[in-house]
Structure formats: structure tokens, C-alpha cells
Amino acid sequence: MTIALSRRAFISSTGALVVALASPDWADAAASDQPAAARSLKPDQLDSYIAIDRDGVVTAYYGKIDGGQGLGTSIPQMVAEELDVPLERVQLVIGDTGRTVDMGGASAATGVSRAGMNLRRMAAQARKLLIEKAAEKLGVPAERLAISAGVIHDSADPAKAVSYAALIGGQAFDSAVKWNGKLGNTLAVSGDTKIKAPKDFKVIGTSPPRRDLPGKVFGTLEMAADVRLPGMLHARMIRPKIAGAVPIAVDESSIADIPGAQVVHIKDFLAVVAEKEWNAVRAAQKLKVTWSESNPNFPGTEGLHDYIRKAPIIKRVIQMQSGDFDDGIKQAARIIEGEYEFPTQSHSSTGPACGVADYRDGGCTIYSSTQKPHYAVHGVAELLDLPPEKVRTIWMFGTGSYGRNDQGDATADAAVLSKHLGRPVRVQYMRYEGIAWDPKGTASVNRSKVGLDASGTVIAYESISKAFSRLNVQTSEGRAADVLAGHLLGFPLKPEQSFEIPVASYTFAHQRRGWEIVPPLMDRASPMRTSHLRDPYGPPILFGSESFMDEVAAATNTDPVDFRLRYLTDPRDRDAVRIAAEHYGWDKRPSPRPDAKSADVATGRGIAFRRHFTTYVALIAEVRVHRKTGVIEPIRYVCAHDVGLIINPATLRQVIDRQLVYGTSRTFFEELRFDKNMVTSVDWLTYPVLFADFPLPQIDIVLIERPEEAPSGAAEMALGLVPAAVGNAVFDATGVRLRRVPFTPERVKAALEKA
Amino acid sequence: MAQSFTLAVDGTTRTIVVDDPDMPLLYALRDDLGLNNPRFGCGLGQCGACTVHIDGRPSRSCITPLSAIGDSKITTLAGLGTPEHPHPIQKAWLDEQVSQCAYCINGWIMTAAALLDEKPHPTDKEIVDVLSTLICRCGTHGAAIRAVKRAAQAA
Ligand code: FES
Ligand code: FES
Numbered sequence: 018m019t020i021a022l023s024r025r026a027f028i029s030s031t032g033a034l035v036v037a038l039a040s041p042d043w044a045d046a047a048a049s050d051q052p053a054a055a056r057s058l059k060p061d062q063l064d065s066y067i068a069i070d071r072d073g074v075v076t077a078y079y080g081k082i083d084g085g086q087g088l089g090t091s092i093p094q095m096v097a098e099e100l101d102v103p104l105e106r107v108q109l110v111i112g113d114t115g116r117t118v119d120m121g122g123a124s125a126a127t128g129v130s131r132a133g134m135n136l137r138r139m140a141a142q143a144r145k146l147l148i149e150k151a152a153e154k155l156g157v158p159a160e161r162l163a164i165s166a167g168v169i170h171d172s173a174d175p176a177k178a179v180s181y182a183a184l185i186g187g188q189a190f191d192s193a194v195k196w197n198g199k200l201g202n203t204l205a206v207s208g209d210t211k212i213k214a215p216k217d218f219k220v221i222g223t224s225p226p227r228r229d230l231p232g233k234v235f236g237t238l239e240m241a242a243d244v245r246l247p248g249m250l251h252a253r254m255i256r257p258k259i260a261g262a263v264p265i266a267v268d269e270s271s272i273a274d275i276p277g278a279q280v281v282h283i284k285d286f287l288a289v290v291a292e293k294e295w296n297a298v299r300a301a302q303k304l305k306v307t308w309s310e311s312n313p314n315f316p317g318t319e320g321l322h323d324y325i326r327k328a329p330i331i332k333r334v335i336q337m338q339s340g341d342f343d344d345g346i347k348q349a350a351r352i353i354e355g356e357y358e359f360p361t362q363s364h365s366s367t368g369p370a371c372g373v374a375d376y377r378d379g380g381c382t383i384y385s386s387t388q389k390p391h392y393a394v395h396g397v398a399e400l401l402d403l404p405p406e407k408v409r410t411i412w413m414f415g416t417g418s419y420g421r422n423d424q425g426d427a428t429a430d431a432a433v434l435s436k437h438l439g440r441p442v443r444v445q446y447m448r449y450e451g452i453a454w455d456p457k458g459t460a461s462v463n464r465s466k467v468g469l470d471a472s473g474t475v476i477a478y479e480s481i482s483k484a485f486s487r488l489n490v491q492t493s494e495g496r497a498a499d500v501l502a503g504h505l506l507g508f509p510l511k512p513e514q515s516f517e518i519p520v521a522s523y524t525f526a527h528q529r530r531g532w533e534i535v536p537p538l539m540d541r542a543s544p545m546r547t548s549h550l551r552d553p554y555g556p557p558i559l560f561g562s563e564s565f566m567d568e569v570a571a572a573t574n575t576d577p578v579d580f581r582l583r584y585l586t587d588p589r590d591r592d593a594v595r596i597a598a599e600h601y602g603w604d605k606r607p608s609p610r611p612d613a614k615s616a617d618v619a620t621g622r623g624i625a626f627r628r629h630f631t632t633y634v635a636l637i638a639e640v641r642v643h644r645k646t647g648v649i650e651p652i653r654y655v656c657a658h659d660v661g662l663i664i665n666p667a668t669l670r671q672v673i674d675r676q677l678v679y680g681t682s683r684t685f686f687e688e689l690r691f692d693k694n695m696v697t698s699v700d701w702l703t704y705p706v707l708f709a710d711f712p713l714p715q716i717d718i719v720l721i722e723r724p725e726e727a728p729s730g731a732a733e734m735a736l737g738l739v740p741a742a743v744g745n746a747v748f749d750a751t752g753v754r755l756r757r758v759p760f761t762p763e764r765v766k767a768a769l770e771k772a
Numbered sequence: 773m774a775q776s777f778t779l780a781v782d783g784t785t786r787t788i789v790v791d792d793p794d795m796p797l798l799y800a801l802r803d804d805l806g807l808n809n810p811r812f813g814c815g816l817g818q819c820g821a822c823t824v825h826i827d828g829r830p831s832r833s834c835i836t837p838l839s840a841i842g843d844s845k846i847t848t849l850a851g852l853g854t855p856e857h858p859h860p861i862q863k864a865w866l867d868e869q870v871s872q873c874a875y876c877i878n879g880w881i882m883t884a885a886a887l888l889d890e891k892p893h894p895t896d897k898e899i900v901d902v903l904s905t906l907i908c909r910c911g912t913h914g915a916a917i918r919a920v921k922r923a924a925q926a927a
Contacts, residue, residue, distance in 0.1 A: 085873030085910060226869060233874035234865045234881070235858070236809030236849030243808040251803075276791050295799040296791060298815075367813055367821060367875045367909045417873035417910040448814040667869065671915070675872055678911030701818040701907060709913045710904035716914065 052382065052411050055115030060204065061196035063146075064189045065118050066139035067096070073167050073182035075100055075107045077140070080120030080204075081132045082112040082388055082412050083229065084419070086732055087668030088128040090228045094664055095133050098220040099140035099212060101164040102181070112390045112412025121202035122389030122493060123418075124549075125630070126730025129664055134728070135206050139194065142208025146192055150184045201391070215662070215724035222724070224667030229414065241386040241413040242371035246441035249373070251294040252434050253301035254444065255287040256454060259694045260544050261311035263505075271305035280304065281437055285542070286505040288434055290442065301447075311694075315538050315545065318690045322358045322757075325462050325483055328535035332486075332514035335531035337521050345477030345527025349468025353572050355565040356465075358757040359557035359740075360688035362458040364550055365704055368416030369451030370427035373443045376435035380407035383432060386415020387424045392495035396425065397432045399497040400506070419551030419679075419733070423455035425494025429502040449699035454501070457689060458550025459485040461516075463561025467525075473573040475584065477527040480519055480562050482554075485547040486534045488513040492549040504542040512537065517554035519562035520628045523584040544696045551676075555629065555737025556683060560758055563625035563741035567608065568754060576605045577624050577745065585626075589633045589659055592721060594626050597635035597657035600719045608745070609752035617644050620652070623745025625738040631727070632734040633659040636677075638714070638742035642750045647766025649747060651681065651714035656735050658718060661726030673718050673735050680736030681714075682707035684743055688759050777838050781805060782851025790838060797841060798822045798833040801848065809849040810878050819907035820879025824848050830886040830902075849878045852885055861885045864923035872910035879906040884920045892927040899924070 058065050068076045077096045083089035093107040100107070110116050120132040144164070151169040152159040155177050163172045170178035180186075197205040215221075232238030257263070263285040272278045277292040278300035289300040316324035346352065373384040374397070381401055387393050390410035398405040410428075418424055427444045434442040446454075461484035468477035489512045490499040497503030498511040516532035538545045570580035578598045585591050597603075601622070610621060622639045639653040654677055663669055686705040690698045698704035744755040747765070753772040757764060778787045779800065788804040796815070801807045801824065810833050813821030817835040824833050825847040853859035858866070861884045871877050880903065887894055887902045899920045908916070 085871065226866070230866060230869060230871060230874070231855060233871055233877055234862050235853065235855060236851075236878070238874075239808055240811075240875070242811065243802075245806070293791065293799075294803045295795045298799075299792065365909060367819065367873070367907055368811060369813075371812075415873070416875035419909075445812060448816060448818075671869055671872075674915065675911040678913055679909070680911075682911065700814060700816055706907065706909070707911075707913065708904045709906065709917060710900050711913075713914045713917075 053113070053116060055409060058118050060118050060200065060206065061193055063139055063142055063192045063194050066136055066206070067143045069181050069185050071182055071186035073106060073180055073186060075102055076110060077107060077136050078110045078117040079132060079136065080112065080117035080391060081128050082123050082390065083414070084123055084388065085229070085414070085417055086672045087227050087665060090225060091129060091664040091668055092133050092136060094220045094223070094225065095137040096140040098218060099137050100144050100167070102167040104220055104225055106167060113410070114390050114394050115409040115411070118204065119200040119391035120204055122391060124202060124388065124492060126732035126734065127202055128730065129728045130730050131202055133664070135204065137212055138207045141210050141212045142194060143190060145208065145210040146190055147181055147184055151179050154179055154184065221662070221664050222666070224665050227668060238414060241373065241384050241415040242368065242445065244373045244384040244413070244443065246373065246375055249441040249443055250290040250292060250438060251297040252288050252290045252431070252442050252444045253297045253447065254430055254450065255289065255301060255304060255306060256450065257308050257311070259308065259311045260313045260315070261539055261542070262308035264306050265309050266307040268305040272300040272303050275300045275303065281434055283433070283437065284506050286433065286502055288430065290434065290438065294445070313539055313694055315691055315693050317692050318688065321361065321460050322462055325460060325535055330533040331536050332534040333531065335529055336518045337530040338528065340527030342477050342479050342527045342529035346466070346468040348470065349477060350471040351469045352466065353469070353569055354464070354466045355568050356756065357463045357561035357564055359461045359463070359560055360758055361460040361545070362550055362683060362687045363452045363689050363698065363704060364418070364420060364422035364455045365452045365706065366416045366418055366422050369446035369448055370423040371415070371443065371445045372424065372428035372431040373441065374428065374431035374435040375441040376401065376432065376439070379403070381432055381435065383408065383410040383428055384413060385410055385424060385428045386413055386418065387428060387494065388418050389425070389493040389495070392493035393425060393428050396429060396494040396496055396500055400429055400503060401432055401436050420458070420553060421456045421490065421492045421548035423451050425499070426501045429494055429500035433502050433506070452704045453696040453699050454544050456490050456546050456548035458553070459487060459547040459557065461557040463558060465561060465565040467569050469573065475525050475569065478523070478525040479529045481531050481533060482516055482558055482561065483533040483535060484516050484557065485537060486512065486514045486516065487547060487549060487553050488515045489537050489547040501542055510540060517558060519558045522587055522590045522628045524586050525584060545691065552733035552737040555627070555733065556680070556740055559625060559627055559737045560740040560744065563627070563738065564744050564754070567623065567745040567748060571608050571748070574607045576607055578603055579605065581624070581626055590626070590628055593633040593635040593657045593659055594624070596719055596721060597624065597637050597655050600657065600717060601637045601655040603637070608749040610749055613750060613752040618642070619644065619750035621746045621748070621750025623742050623747070623749055625741035625745060627734070627738055629734045631661060631729040632731060634735050634738060636735060636738040636742040638739070638746045640743060640746040640750060642747055644751065644769055647762035647764070647769060649685070649743065649760055649765060650712045651743060653715045653717065655717045655719065657721060658731070658735060659721035659723060660729045660731050661723050662728040663720060663722060664728060666720060669720065669731055670718050672731050674716050676733065676736040677716055677739060678707065678713060680739035683736070684740045684758060684760060685711070686759050777841070779805070779841065779846060780843065781807065781846045782848055793839040794837040796834050797824070797836045797838055800838055801833060807848055807850065811875055813876070813907060819876070820883060820905060821876055821907070823879045823882040825882060825886060828886060828889065830883045849881055852881070859885050860923045860926060861888055861920065864919040864926070868915055868919040868922060870912050870915040870919050872912060876906065876908040880908065880916050888920070888923055888927065893924055896921070
């Protein structure tokens with residue numbers, strides 16, 4: 018979608034700025050209007066990325082999305098910077114597959130680092146071409162030209178000037194750019210000119226407010242769930258009470274008294290539709306269905322980690338190896354081992370997924386807040402047996418989605434229904450679907466082992482995580498095999514087996530890091546299918562590896578910060594740890610604190626560190642532990658954060674602050690409950706999350722500025738450190754090591770009593 | 773049985789015909805009146821995404837049957853304030869840049885607005901108490917509390 022730019026600001030064809038930039042009027046594009054016409058999208062053409070209209074308004078075409086974390090503001094900043102236009106004159110088209118090149122969607126926090134940098138280079142290229150055109154038009158050598166606010170002038174004679182609008186307004190650049198031949202996250206395009214050096218920045222590094230917020234705060238911004246198309250039907254999906262059961266008989270007469278209600282039953286896919294939404298809801302509640310027998314025999318929440326420990330390994334990968342761990346551990350004077358458990362967690366987005374599909378004339382248009390609109394095209398095309406060119410996703414704002422949540426499933430359901438019924442269909446998932454039926458973040462058991470030599474130096478290190486695959490269904494809805502509708506309609510499944518290893522920035526002589534995958538609890542249409550949840554493997558792995566680092570530090574009587582600095586060699590790794598410690602006022606001593614056993618209420622501090630791609634983060638947590646109740650109060654977080662070049666410091670701080678609160682929810686509350694038949698977490702009473710009455714810590718964010726370094730991502734890098742930082746602080750306070758997330762009072766109390 | 777209801781929403785009065793008098797207000801606002809800002813989050817009264825003011829009181833429209841509205845006045849987020857005349861809490865929300873996706877925003881702003889309308893200088897505990905029944909999966913809780921305090925201080 019586009020946040021339309023006010024045309025109050027324009028430039029006359031002579032180049033003079035006629036109307037000062039009044040407060041820009043960010044109105045949302047009316048979704049119910051006809052969508053803007055699709056455009057030609059050759060990835061090797063500048064016009065696919067940047068356009069300048071007759072008023073001099075620059076449009077950049079962004080093939081990812083804005084999940085509410087400020088990309089809709091920081092990407093235009095990057096474009097405005099390179100084109101030397103006021104930020105107000107840059108608008109962004111977001112995630113419409115008919116108008117943007119496939120840049121891969123929101124994944125791995127690459128909005129700025131990949132897609133943003135592509136658009137920045139394209140803006141620089143556009144600037145270069147405009148200078149060339151101006152040189153010709155004004156008869157002035159290019160070196161003498163300067164730009165201010167989208168007007169190019171002769172620096173020796175400022176009266177000689179021409180605006181972008183006059184040079185190109187409304188016309189194509191018609192200019193090829195270098196393209197690496199890839200689409201998605203790895204798409205890279207460049208021109209034949211340089212981007213600006215940090216010393217010349219005017220817009221990058223400033224903090225204009227978020228463009229999407231006024232529409233959100235005043236209730237005028239339309240979201241995907243608000244799309245209403247003429248003739249649109251409302252649908253609700255019908256899901257079994259026991260996982261794996263499929264409908265064998267449907268009693269349509271059970272909803273005969275509900276006006277307009279109608280059953281759609283295709284193979285194992287079952288839905289009700291109605292003209293009026295409430296009637297669809299009522300029909301879904303009332304419909305009588307006979308389900309097949311199913312006996313999932315799930316291990317249940319409490320039995321899950323034992324199950325994982327004992328389950329067969331279907332794939333084992335040693336992803337990183339240096340030296341010879343087996344040899345190293347043999348030489349060890351002392352061996353330390355630690356095991357850590359992470360629970361299954363649900364995306365449980367605030368809004369259960371909602372997708373609208375309009376199948377007509379042998380094509381399909383999707384309206385969705387999916388993270389991956391371009392993938393949705395391919396998944397829907399496969400499901401509906403259409404060529405991908407006939408499917409278009411119009412991305413719109415919607416509920417926060419951090420990973421492969423339920424959105425792709427709802428989109429696919431809507432597409433299937435729309436084709437079947439020949440009318441536009443809106444599928445709104447109910448609350449239980451958004452928790453019980455979304456793809457899950459996997460539970461894991463992380464085992465670590467180190468060998469120390471006689472001096473206490475770590476000579477051998479091993480970390481192995483055993484878990485369900487993070488790709489049991491893909492991280493997008495790009496194939497029929499990856500959505501519930503595809504499963505229910507009998508498409509062949511295509512699970513992949515994969516997990517990850519902890520950050521490898523510590524240098525030990527002999528290392529082995531890897532993972533083991535256990536079979537899924539159910540193959541087809543499983544409520545327990547696993548995929549990416551925000552920071553897909555960060556929290557499970559780092560809880561294990563960074564708690565264990567602390568365990569080894571304590572076992573060797575070493576201060577936890579010193580311990581890490583001893584084995585970190587990269588300067589950016591070291592700086593993150595050092596700067597966090599300095600800002601916190603870290604008191605150097607081994608954990609636990611000397612009086613750890615005595616007090617009823619004990620205070621401690623813990624640190625955790627990671628590098629994720631080229632983002633470097635250290636988090637210190639200070640906590641107060643109430644021994645009698647098992648309650649942990651986080652008092653303060655200090656997060657030192659290095660993303661390289663910072664585009665918008667304010668939105669960056671907001672993203673880090675909000676994700677640390679979210680990470681706190683996952684650390685203290687979130688554990689999916691299920692029994693032998695089905696997921697039993699179905700709402701906010703049965704899937705506990707953080708509420709505002711939780712005593713939130715003071716959060717200090719220290720941004721490490723490195724303008725010369727390429728920008729990296731920030732949307733998920735800090736949150737994965739919360740479990741380990743808090744767990745390490747609890748150890749410091751009490752001498753007791755927490756080995757299982759979430760840190761509920763009962764579990765903490767039990768751990769304290771056992772010690 | 774089809775039945776008609778007259779609703780006074782955001783200063784205008786409109787009549788709608790529905791099939792079920794117990795239909796929750798949320799569906800009338802969204803589907804019959806085309807108002808987008810109250811959102812479906814749970815339909816169970818557990819999250820707040822559907823919050824509107826009914827005679828000034830924050831109410832969860834997903835569990836409020838139409839038959840219970842009578843001639844009460846309903847205000848949605850879009851009727852609370854405008855960019856030119858924002859409610860103090862809307863101004864504070866922008867100053868603090870609270871939200872990420874903002875799917876939850878009706879619950880937070882409408883609940884906080886009702887608190888401040890009734891009590892311009894609430895205690896910290898009162899602020900936390902009213903906000904502690906609201907879901908936000910983007911982690912804006914701390915920022916929201918700061919915004920409410922900011923609005924209260926400015927009052
Ligand atoms: S949607 Fe009404 S409280 Fe959740
Ligand atoms: S801002 Fe996304 S749910 Fe609250």
C-alpha cells in the first residue's frame with residue numbers, strides 16, 4: 018500500500034520552489050478503491066525502483082513490508098538522502114506485488130540492510146542521471162552543478178536551475194542497472210555511481226516521526242482486515258477439536274436457520290461462508306460435523322522435553338567445527354556440562370489472521386498484511402493452479418507479524434474459497450486459530466559441554482541443540498505445502514529439516530556446534546507444525562549457550578564480562594560487551610554474589626551477548642528475586658546495540674525497547690500448552706503473556722554509532738538475549754541456575770527450593 | 773429475526789437492520805457502519821482491541837450485544853479526536869511514538885482516554901491497573917504507560 022503524499026508541495030517547471038512544504042498530509046490509500054494499476058517490473062531497470070512525477074514527488078517501490086517498526090519512514094529517508102530532496106517529497110509504495118520487485122518480504126531484519134540499500138543505490142543512480150540531464154539542459158559542466166531540494170543549479174550562477182520535475186517529471190528513466198539475477202532477500206541492484214559518504218548526510222541519522230502513526234492514532238488508517246469488496250462473503254474455517262481429525266460428514270441443516278450461511282467442504286478443507294460476518298461466526302459455532310477418529314498421542318506440555326531427549330534424530334548437522342573437539346575434550350583437566358530447555362511458543366498475534374481474496378477472470382488479487390507478499394503470490398498460484406503472473410498481493414498494514422504466523426494460512430484459505438465460490442471472500446481467523454493453529458516456534462533442549470585445561474582455560478567447546486525443525490513448514494506461504502489449506506487439500510508435503518547454532522564469535526581451540534532434528538509430532542495439518550517465530554532460533558539457542566557461558570565463568574571463578582572478553586576477539590563483539598558493562602556500572606566479580614544464599618529478596622545482574630549477522634548486541638539484566646514466592650522482578654536492562662550505520666535513531670530505539678518488552682513476555686510467561694490430543698492454549702487465559710501490570714524494568718539503550726559500517730538489522734536481534742541475561746542475573750542473585758523458560762514463579766520457586 | 777437498531781456513533785445517528793439482536797456491537801460498527809478502527813482481537817473480552825466508549829465508559833464491543841446499547845452514545849477512536857484537535861492521549865501517543873503495528877491501539881487509547889477524562893491526574897497504580905487488561909504483542913506496554921503519564925502531566 019502507499020501512504021499518499023500531499024501534493025501541496027510542488028515545484029514550478031522553472032524550478033522555483035513555489036509552495037513551502039506545509040505539514041504533509043499522510044492519508045492512507047483507500048483500500049476499497051480500485052488498486053493502482055500494476056506496472057512493469059524488470060529488476061534490471063531503474064524505473065522499477067524509483068519514479069519522479071510532474072510535481073517532483075519521488076516514489077520509491079519497496080518490495081518488502083513495514084510491520085510497524087518504522088521502515089515506512091527510514092526507507093524514504095535513505096532515498097531522500099541520495100536524491101537530495103526533502104523527506105516530505107518521497108513516498109513509498111510498500112509490498113504490492115503488482116508494483117514492487119520481489120525483495121523477499123520481512124525476514125531476518127533485512128529491511129534496511131538489503132532492500133533499503135538497494136533503493137538507496139537506485140536513488141543515487143537516479144540522481145546521477147538527473148545531473149547528466151541537467152548538465153546538458155543548462156549547458157553547464159556536471160562538476161559545477163549542485164542540488165538543493167530537488168532543484169539542480171549551477172553553483173557559479175544559481176539562477177541557472179532546473180528541477181527534477183522539469184527534467185523527468187512523469188517520464189521513465191529508461192535506464193538499465195546492474196542486477197545480480199536474484200529475487201527475494203538476496204536481490205542486489207547497483208548503478209555506476211557512489212552513494213554518499215556519512216559526512217554528507219542530511220537526512221540519514223535524523224529522527225523524523227513515523228509516517229504511519231497519525232493514521233493509526235486517529236483511527237483512519239485502513240488495514241487488510243478492513244477491505245470490503247463488492248459482493249464479498251465472510252468466511253470462518255472449521256477446525257477439529259482433536260488434531261488430525263478430518264470431517265467425514267457435515268450436517269448442513271444444522272445451520273439452515275442462519276440467513277445466507279453456506280458450507281464449503283472440499284476434501285478435508287471445511288469452512289462456512291455468509292453475506293454477513295456475524296452470521297458466518299454463528300454458523301461456525303453451530304455447524305454439526307462428524308470427524309474422523311484421530312489419536313495424535315502428543316507428549317503434552319510437561320512431557321515434551323523428555324520426549325525430545327528420547328526422540329529419534331532424523332537429521333544431525335555439525336554446522337561449525339574448528340580444531341578437534343573429541344581430541345580437545347580428552348585433554349581437558351575438567352569438564353563442565355549444562356542442559357537448557359526452551360518451550361514451544363506461539364506467535365499469537367494481537368489480531369488473528371485475516372485475508373481477503375478476489376478470484377475473477379482467471380486471476381486472483383490478495384489483500385493481506387503478510388510479511389511476504391511476493392511469496393503469497395506463488396503459494397496462491399499453486400493452490401489455485403494459476404500462473405504466478407495472474408496473482409497479485411496487495412499488502413496492507415495489519416497486526417504485527419513476527420515470523421511465519423497464521424497470516425499465510427488465512428490468505429490461502431480465502432483464495433481457495435474465492436475461486437470455489439466465484440466471489441471475493443474475507444477469511445477472519447478466530448482467537449483460538451491465532452494461538453492453537455499458527456505455526457509454532459519450536460521447543461528445544463540445548464546441551465553444552467566444555468573442557469578446561471589445568472589453568473582453567475576453555476580448550477574444547479560443544480553446543481548441540483535438539484529440536485523440531487524450524488522449517489517443518491516454510492517461513493513463508495510460498496508453496497501449497499506450507500499452508501493449512503494445501504495440507505487439507507492433499508498437496509504433497511515438503512518439510513525440511515533445519516535448526517541453527519549459537520553465534521560463533523567466541524574463539525576456543527576446539528569447537529563443535531550443531532543441531533539434531535526430531536520428527537514432527539504430526540505430519541499433516543498439524544497445530545504443532547513448526548516454523549519461524551520472531552528471532553527464529555535466537556531465544557532457544559542463546560538461552561542455552563549464553564547461560565552456559567555464565568556457568569563456565571562461575572565454575573572458573575571468573576567475572577562474566579571478563580570471561581566473555583577473554584574469548585571474544587572481534588572488536589565489535591568486544592565493544593558491545595564492554596560498552597554495556599560500562600554503561601551499567603558493572604562491578605567486577607564472579608557470580609554468584611557473595612551473600613547469594615542468605616537474603617529473602619536478592620538482587621543480581623547478568624549479561625548475555627550475541628552477534629547476529631552484523632548486528633552486535635550485549636544485554637545486561639538486573640533483577641530482584643523473591644525467594645519465598647519465586648517472583649523475579651527485572652529492575653533494569655542495559656542494551657548496547659551496534660547495527661553499523663543508523664538511519665533513524667529514534668525508530669531504532671523504539672524497536673529495541675518494544676522488542677525487549679516482548680522478549681520479557683517470552684522469558685517470563687509464554688509456553689504453549691497442549692495435551693495428548695490438541696493444543697489447549699486457545700486464548701489469553703490459556704496462553705499467558707505479559708500484561709502492563711508486570712513490573713517492567715528501566716530500559717537503557719546505548720546505540721553504538723558506526724556510520725562507516727553498512728547498516729544491519731535490528732528488529733529481532735536483542736530479544737533473544739533476554740532469557741539468558743535474566744537467568745544469569747538470577748544466578749548472580751541466588752546461586753541457582755534456571756534451566757527452563759519461562760521463568761514462572763512456581764518454576765523459579767521450585768528451582769530455588771531444590772538448590 | 774431481522775430487527776432494526778438506531779445507533780449514535782461518533783456524533784451521527786444511523787439505523788441498521790440485523791439478523792440477530794444479540795450480535796455484538798463490534799460487527800455492527802465494522803460491517804454495517806463501515807468503521808474500521810475497533811478491531812477484532814479475540815471476541816472474548818480478553819484483549820481490548822475492539823474498545824469503544826459507550827457513554828464515555830470504555831467498553832469491549834466484541835462482547836456487547838446490540839440489544840444492550842439502547843440510546844447510549846458510542847465513540848470510536850476515529851471520533852475521539854482529530855489531527856487538528858487531538859485528545860490529549862492521542863497527542864501523547866504521537867509524542868511518545870508508542871505503537872508499532874497498532875492493531876491493539878483502540879484498546880490502549882480508548883481505555884486511557886476514559887481514565888484521563890474521569891481523572892486527569894491518576895496515580896501510577898491507577899494507570900497500570902486500567903491498562904493491565906490489554907494485549908499488545910509488539911511490546912509497547914512501557915511506552916504506553918509513559919504516554920499516559922505524559923498526558924496526565926500535561927493536563
Ligand atoms: S476483541 Fe474484544 S476484547 Fe478482544
Ligand atoms: S502495537 Fe502491535 S499489537 Fe500493540
